[in-house]
Amino acid sequence: MIYIRLIAESFRFAWQALRANLLRTILSLLGVTIGIFAIISVFTLVDSLERNVRESMSFIGDKVLYVQKWPWSFGGSYPWWKYFQRPEPTVREFRLLDRNLNNDAGVAIFASKGNVTYKFRNNSFSNGNLMGVSYEYNKVSEIPIEDGRYFVPQEVEAARNVMVVGKEIAETLFPFSGAVGQELKVAGQRFKIIGVIERQGENMFGMPNFDQMGVIPYGSFSKMYDTGPNGIGSTLAVKGRDDDPGLQELEYETRGMMRNIRGLRPRDEDSFAINRPEMATQAVTGFFQVVGLAGWVIGGFAILVGGFGIANIMFVSVKERTNIIGIQKSLGAKNYFILFQFLFESVFLSIIGGGIGILLVFLLTLIPQEMMKISLSVGNIILGLGVSAVIGMLSGIIPAVLASNLDPVVAIRSK
Known part of the structure; x- marks a missing residue:
């Protein structure tokens, strides 16, 4: 008291x-x-x-390793000449990783092209982005579908001209009707819209997000653009499991398998980079x-x-x-x-x-x-x-x- x-x-x-x-x-x-x-x-x-x-960086996924030609860098000098001669990841490497990895929760391959124009009749959407993905991409990065659906395996394997579009593209090209079931044109090819992605909103760095992006099967993308050694580089994404803290086991296994696939000797340096979102954070x-x-x-x-x-x-x-x-x-x-x-x-x-x-x-x-x-x-x-x-x-x-x-x-x- x-x-x-x-x-x-x-x-x-x-x-x-x-x-x-x-x-x-x-x-x-x-x-x-x-x-x-x-x-x-x-x-x-x-x-x-x-x-x-x-x-803003959530689009790159959580608990994911990215196998790429170029390593990510955040400040300091960047010895680009060391990486210039490296080969790009290939579909063959993707399939081998997908088939043989044991510590993963999914493997995907994807490639993207910027500054593309989407057209529907007299409407157009400029400065958009186009991404070609394998079916397993939805395991690596969340693609929240608002209307319609995601790809089925048969569509991706057959490289059909189907597309999932971002909210801004759908609203710009189809302001008075639903986008699902419509056909649009991009890079001279016609694609049928099977889904619309939820609005993601602007991010701080102006990074491309799904609002201005169309997502198509990787095979369809490869028919439109060169994804070979001298073309648009592809990325392999490997999703980690919850029981692998720090993704150490997955990284060791992925590095060893990539070195084996590329026939690197023990003394040879890696001819690829394994990038992690934690590096940016x-x-x-x-x-x-x-x-x-x-x-x-x-x-x-x-x-x-x-x-x-x-x-x-x-x-x-x-x-x-x-x-x-x-x-x-x-x-x-x-x-x-x-x-x-x-x-x-x-x-x-x-x-x-x-x-x-x-x-x-x-x-x-x-x-x-x-x-x-x-x-x-x-x-x-x-x-x-x-x-x-x-x-x-x-x-x-x-x-x-x-x-x-x-x-x-x-x-x-x-x-």
Whole structure:
């Protein structure tokens, strides 16, 4: 019961200090408000950026290894001359991997062509993308069908002219009717639409997504475009299993089998690259860690100033209430009661300043954004309030100790 009364009195004194010296208190709390605003706004922006980056890259699949000619690179020098003579993955390699791998959940081959035009009567959709895939591609990367269906194995094996189109293509070419069952023309070939993919939305990097893409059987794509050594490069995608953490077993098996298929000797370097989506996410995470550290540094200076401001308020508060402290101690108040009273008051003031900073961040998240949705997480709110409480405790500890150690007789006579 005494602790509840202690907290209630501390809150009352903090509120009185706020009301009695409103301008002084606001100016003193401004540092905490700016500091918490800087830290939480940076963290909120970083979290939102990272989430949107991961969503933008979700089209490359989860737990997937990509066997390609070129390795992915994120910064630094890129020795392209080492990879220039490498052969492209082939359909034969795809079939051998599909037949012999034991640690996979599916193997697919695909190739894509950009800047294609889709036509239906007088309507056209320019700067679209066309992708040829094997049937197993839906095991590697999710293709959410909104209307119609995905390919059946017979259509892919026979290389029929059937297509699954993105939402933007369907809406542009068929604004007043359903797209499923219609025929469109691309690269001089007619394709029957059998499905429409759910809207994916824009991503941060302008990467192609399924909204502007048509997906056809790999055999049909190969008849339209050269997928040989001097043509459009293909990619082999190998889906990992849930019981293979880190996909280590799958990567070792895939590398060994590819080396065997290509007849590489033990001392020969790999003539292929095994790329992992984690390589991109790790690069992004490293960048955001640097940004987060910068947020701590910038906000830290403001919070330091705010901490001195709160300490100043508490020293003034102790000076103004010295007589009251003496009366309380003469009536039997213990030192810890006085100590906690001022310490809680300091924490409350700091939390008020931090709360205002968090409120400002929340108001910023309400501004509509087209490319990126910014949201304030519960974790960042707790972090902001926690940092505020710690700053309040550190700022108020010295004034609280001085107040608790006052001699009651001297304190009563001070007025």
